[in-house]
Amino acid sequence: MSGVNKNIVILISGSGSNMAAIVETARTHRWQARFGARVSAVVSNKAAAQGLAWAKEQGIATAALDHTTYASREAFDAALMAEIDRHGPALVVLAGFMRILTPGFVQHYEGRLVNIHPSLLPAFPGLKTHQRAIEMGCRFAGATVHRVTSELDHGEILAQAVVPVLPGDTPEALAARVLTQEHVIYPRAVERLLAAA
DSSP states (O other): OOOSEEEEEEEEOOHHHHHHHHHHHHHHHHHHHHEEEEEEEEEEEEEOOOOHHHHHHHHOEEOOOGGGGGSSHHHHHHHHHHHHHHOOOEEEESSOOOOOHHHHHHTTTTEEEEEEEESOTTTTTTTTTHHHHHHOSEEEEEEEEEOOSSSOOOSOEEEEOOOOOOOTOOOHHHHHHHHHHHHHHHHHHHHHHHHHH
């Protein structure tokens, strides 16, 4: 990640609240001045993703690629890589990007690709993490920032946050509590990566 411009490309599928937390932290912690880093683009697989509109308002380049219009997962990932690579990314940050990525995509960005997952990995990879944590009787849940490898939700852990599972918790209530911690640990983990580069 040497050089003056460490561009960060963030991928989203929905509201982009983690993306917004990273953008706000980049501004308040002066990533441009300190690390030569900025969020240069936000890309979504859904044109209606609310996060795209917010990113546009911040003056960030945005793009939407509808995965349903591609013949295969590989074809979509190839188009996605072409869009991301236009920005010369030092980091590609998955922030609620609801697509399983092909091994070719993951390999292309090896060492530059990070994700946040709403569980304390290695527990509960995949979907419905909060419901599964409650059903298993877990007393704690949380979120994990990790490097992305070709194995789902499995790469090196960069940061974790723990929240209690409360009596009578619903998956939605637990998810909301975990999300507040995601907004803290994800920008912090990205900043550490930039500082170490």
